[in-house]
Amino acid sequence: QTRLVESGGGLVQPGGSLRLSCAASGFSLRYKAIGWFRQAPGKEREAVSCIGASGAATAYADSVEGRFTVSRDNAKNTVYLQLNNLNIDDTAVYYCASSSYCGPMKTYPTDSEEYDYWGQGTQVTVSS
Numbered sequence: 002q003t004r005l006v007e008s009g010g011g012l013v014q015p016g017g018s019l020r021l022s023c024a025a026s027g028f029s030l031r032y033k034a035i036g037w038f039r040q041a042p043g044k045e046r047e048a049v050s051c052i053g054a055s056g057a058a059t060a061y062a063d064s065v066e067g068r069f070t071v072s073r074d075n076a077k078n079t080v081y082l083q084l085n086n087l088n089i090d091d092t093a094v095y096y097c098a099s100s101s102y103c104g105p106m107k108t109y110p111t112d113s114e115e116y117d118y119w120g121q122g123t124q125v126t127v128s129s
Contacts, residue, residue, distance in 0.1 A: 003027030010123030023097030
């Protein structure tokens with residue numbers, strides 16, 4: 002089955018960390034950029050980060066710059082999003098999607114129809 006699968010979400014206290022994974026099955030991520038998105042209840046979907054196919058290009062939303070780090074391991078066909086110093090506003094369902102490019106988050110499309118593959122999401126809850 003061809004799909005992206007996110008994992009690694011959970012419940013964490015403010016200031017805590019999580020590492021999200023985005024694993025591809027049925028196809029190779031090697032030549033794909035990957036975007037990370039999040040959506041909290043009642044809020045619009047937000048583009049959080051992306052990474053280019055080689056890993057050289059990365060981008061972050063202002064809201065997560067300096068706290069989140071995106072990386073990839075093409076040998077494992079997986080992209081990661083390290084979430085550090087989490088706060089309550091980071092609570093959301095996090096999604097990954099495959100794309101042809103990584104670009105500035107302010108103009109990065111958030112419509113799932115713009116992407117080849119879109120994962121089912123993983124819940125991140127930050128609460129004390």
